[in-house]
Amino acid sequence: MxxxxxxxxxxxxxxxxxxxxxxxxxxxxxxxxGVDGDTPVDCLKANDMCNTNPQCSSSYRVMRQCLVGRDRTSMLANKQECQSAMEVLHDSALYSCRCKRGMKKELQCLQSYWSIHMGQSEGEEFYEASPYEPVDSFRLASILSGVHSSTLRATTHCLDSTRPCNPCLDATKACNLNDTCKRQRSAYIATCNKSPAPAPADTCNRKRCHKALRQFFDRVQTEHSYGLLFCSCRDSACAERRRQTIVPSCSFEEKTKPNCLELRRNCRLDPLCRSRLADFHTNCQMSSESTNSCPNEDYQACLASYVGLIGTDMTPNYMDSTPINFTISPGCTCRGSGNHEEECERFLQDFRENTCLRNAIQVFGYGTDRPKPATVPPTTSTKPDQExxxxxxxxxxxxxxMKPDEDPCAYPICNDLEYGEKCNPSCGSKxxxxxxxxxxxxxxxxxxxxxxxxxxxxxxxxxxxx
Structure with missing residues (x-):
């Protein structure tokens, strides 16, 4: 029992x-x-998906006709039909598609992206969303971790003020020890210093120079290319070597500087330049909500976006040989802006007074930035009646x-070497x-x-x- x-x-x-x-x-x-359907497909695949759908493909053809001419001006003639086509495309994969930096057929992907997004609103926007997928934080963190390790090993003698120190020269030597870096660097230097046959000796083929620079930064490991571009300096000789990295006499300087708004207008006519500029604004735009002034407190994404601009019409560079308080700018001026001078100064300020970009370069050069894990959103999937x-x-x-009045976290960045260990755990990463x-x-x-x-x-x- x-x-x-x-x-x-x-x-x-x-x-x-x-x-x-x-x-x-x-x-x-x-x-x-996970695979939840929220991950955007690249615009090439989205274009193929649209072609298999009669309604999407018909609307896409209408939209292309609406955009014939200078951007959105031709949409005004038949606004209702164009608006209807845009509403159909809004629900397609083309609307949310993105491209990957350095992907195969990157230019075609970007063309597909802008064929939709440049027709969403009338008028020219000051900032545009980036067509690129978000940067892989883990991958960039591991890359920069390796760069910092090699930089610290190569510049330990810089701690001794009695010995000569030139981190940019050390970065050049490290590049020459790598076959790919040495070959690609020699290629763009030769191209940017070569003058076209019928042209005077003081000119160069800027388009070929820009293409060679893009190939260098696309093909060379970041460990070597970033070291050349963002090396820290404490004297003008080192800073001048850093400034000469991209052969500015050909890739950057012009006898007569163009107006910045005109340069931006020309840049936006080219899908690649337009995409790289939008990506720079997305990842380097100064943010008052961040302790380091960068969106999402991500130095790595800002540096990658800055490098992406090199080799385009909007190529930026160091303006002089100032080692620490340097100024970065595209090769343009706001003279001749007329009634748009305020807009031009605002555009130029995003380069010359960009605390996010400046902090990212300084932190990288001194090796004080630390790889931080990708931010995990606190959103979880639960049942409606459970919390x-x-x-x-x-x-x-x-x-x-620390003294009461010496809180390193009160500053915009936590890159003070003296308080780096104390500050980084709490305000260096959120x-x-x-x-x-x-x-x-x-x-x-x-x-x-x-x-x-x-x-x-x-x-x-x-x-x-x-």
Whole structure:
């Protein structure tokens, strides 16, 4: 009899435990990390998908006809038809497609992107969204970690003020020890210094020079190319070598500087230049909500976007041989802007007074930036009637060794070498540790499960004593 009752209890226990498990909270899934349909396809695939859909392909042809001429002006003649076509394309993969930097057929992908997005609104926007997929933070962090390691190894003698120190010269030597870097660097230097046959000796083929520069930064490992471009300097000789990295006499300088707004207008006529400029504004635009003035506090993405501009009509460079308080700008001026001078100065300010870009270069050069994990969004997929409590814990800063008025986190960047170790853990990275707290329903079901056993076993123990 006792064995029979014990078997019934085991069977009842299995049923209760199964029901309790089924009502528990599922494992949280972070959106964007899995195949959830939110990941945009590249614009080449999106274009092929649209061609297989009669409605999408017809609307795409109408949109292309609406955009014949200078950007959006021709849409005004037949606005209703163009607007209807745009509404159809808004629900297609073409609207949310993106391109990858350095992908095969990158130019064709960018052309497909802009064929849709330059017709979304009338007039010219000051900032445009980047057509590129977000930068892989883990990949860039590992790359820059390797660069920092090699930079610190090569410039340890810079800690001794009595010895000569030229990190840019060290970066050049490191490049010459790498076959790919040496070959590609020699190629663009030769191209940018070569004058066309019928032209005077003081001219060069700028288009070929720009193409050679793009090939260098696309094909050479970032460990070597970034070292040449962002090396830290403490004297003018080093800074001048850094400025001469892209052969500015051909790739950057002109006898008569163009107007910046005109240069931007010409840049936006070229899909590649337009895309790289939009990417720069997306990743290097100064943000008051960030401790280091960069969007999402991401130095790496800003540096990659800056490098992407080199070899386009909007090629930027160091303006002089100032080692520390340097100024970066495209080769243009705001003279002759007329009534648009304020807009021109604002555009130029994004380069010359860009604290995000300046901090990124300085932090990279001194090797004080630390790889930070990609920010994980706190959004989780749950059932409508269940909630997940998220508790965010942050590391605390030990300020016992600091004076009350010497808080390094009060500055826009945490790249002061003296306080780097103290500041970086708390304000150098805003990435929180996320702790998922299970709802009370799960613990209540376990309590009910234990209470059932106690209630049922107590009478049995009483019978056994009899």
């Amino acid at each position: 006792y064995f029979y009752m014990y078997g019934l209890l085991l069977l009842f226990d299995k049923v209760v435990f199964s029901s309790a498990s089924s009502s528990g909270l599922p494992v949280p899934v972070v959106q964007g990390l 997940v409590n998220v508790r965010v814990t942050k590391p605390t800063l030990n300020t016992s060794e 990435d929180p540790w996320m702790e998922i707290i299970e709802p009370e329903s799960g613990s209540l079901s376990l309590k009910a499960h234990a209470w059932m056993w106690i209630t049922c076993l107590t009478p049995l123990l009483g019978l056994l004593t009899l």
